Amino acid sequence: MTRPGNRAGRARALLVAPVLALALLLSACGLGTSGGFSRSGRLAGDLAGVDLSGARIAVGSKSFTEQLVLGKIAVIMLKSAGAEVSDLTGIPGSSSARQALLSGQIQMQWEYNGTGWISYLGHSDPIADPRAQYEAVRDEDGRLNNLVWLAPAPANNTYGFAMTESTRQRLGITKFSELTGLDPSELTFCLESEFNNRNDGFEPMARLYGLDPDSVQRMIMDTGAIYSATAEGVCNFGEVFTTDGRIQALDLTVLEDDLHFLPNYNASPVLTRDVYDQNAAAYDELFGAVAPLLTDQELIAMNAQVDVEGREPADVAYEWLVGKGLIVEE
Structure with missing residues (x-):
């Protein structure tokens, strides 16, 4: 991406x-x-x-x-x-x-x-x-x-992962590090192909946070489609850009990158x-x-x-x- x-x-x-x-x-x-x-x-x-x-x-x-x-x-x-x-x-x-x-x-x-x-x-x-x-x-x-x-x-305006308000309330999380406490079935991600494949992208980020990237469900789609797919519940966590106006328009919440993997x-x-x-x-x-x-x-x-x-x-x-x-x- x-x-x-x-x-x-x-x-x-x-x-x-x-x-x-x-x-x-x-x-x-x-x-x-x-x-x-x-x-x-x-x-x-x-x-x-x-x-x-x-x-x-x-x-x-x-x-x-x-x-x-x-x-x-x-x-x-x-x-x-x-x-x-x-x-x-x-x-x-x-x-x-x-x-x-x-x-x-x-x-x-x-x-x-x-x-x-x-x-x-x-x-x-x-x-x-x-x-x-x-x-x-x-x-x-x-x-x-x-x-x-x-x-x-x-x-x-860096990368981020967003979820709907209903997902946030249901799962009770606000930080990326808290994903390790979820049932594996909840680890569904909408990703753009470049971030999914980059050597500084999703897989090293997942490993830093203690997730096995091969055990989560990844759906690859165009960047613009990720926002609507996340809002519609196609995935729990969608890759976004943290100052994108659609975050506000779709009432999405961005997970805190509490281990500071993502660049500034x-x-x-x-x-x-x-x-x-x-x-x-x-x-x-x-x-x-x-x-x-x-x-x-x-x-x-x-x-x-x-x-x-x-x-x-x-x-x-x-x-x-x-x-x-x-x-x-x-």
Whole structure:
């Protein structure tokens, strides 16, 4: 399963094809992004004095819902600060978005520290402590690629296993470690094929928690189908992404990964060094105000507005920023 889910997100290896595709897109008609119009406002409260007049910056994102919402948040904040912003959100594929940043076609995007560490920097083992994981990515990507990782959001869009509220009440569990106390007949899992087969996926996770992966029932299906299958009781435990809006919409509960097997995927604003250095204090202040507010529940709610209610990511992002008092309407 790529990161995240149906969102062609955090690929575990940088492939040649996406890079070639990016080159073709750049030479033909740009990045092939969704872009579109985003309203801006006026910075409010403690941010009112931040001024990026004269700054020019192209903001990118990947093409799945959460990345579009985060990308639009960045676009709106930068425009509201007076910057001239090119909206290149919606780049198809993790590899293409990364190459756009490395090549300077975009100068900012939100990125996940687990993706940076494993997919882009090539490490096989995640770092369990969220702060240590962020600092390791920040330092190495800065040294090797001249990229600046700003402080991360608390939201962690990692893998998880969810169950319905009725299943939670019936089984009386909240943690993955508690699965060992269940009758084997209750150990039914809906999984996407990649996570089922990866050497850092379901089987090593099960073994860490004392489960025999060969003794549980596994149903392999497309990522999008897992949410509805779990909600309908096809399996007791479905593989999900922990900030997906369907968790809230389907009233699912995510089991706590209490032995911390799963990698951390906290999102940070990432900028090219040359652009960051021109207005470092302003970028620090802007995104230092935004990032701490992006909790799991905030992203789940915004993602649900897009995926469940069919709203536009730009509208969801704008209303969230107004609601948090970061901008006011002009």
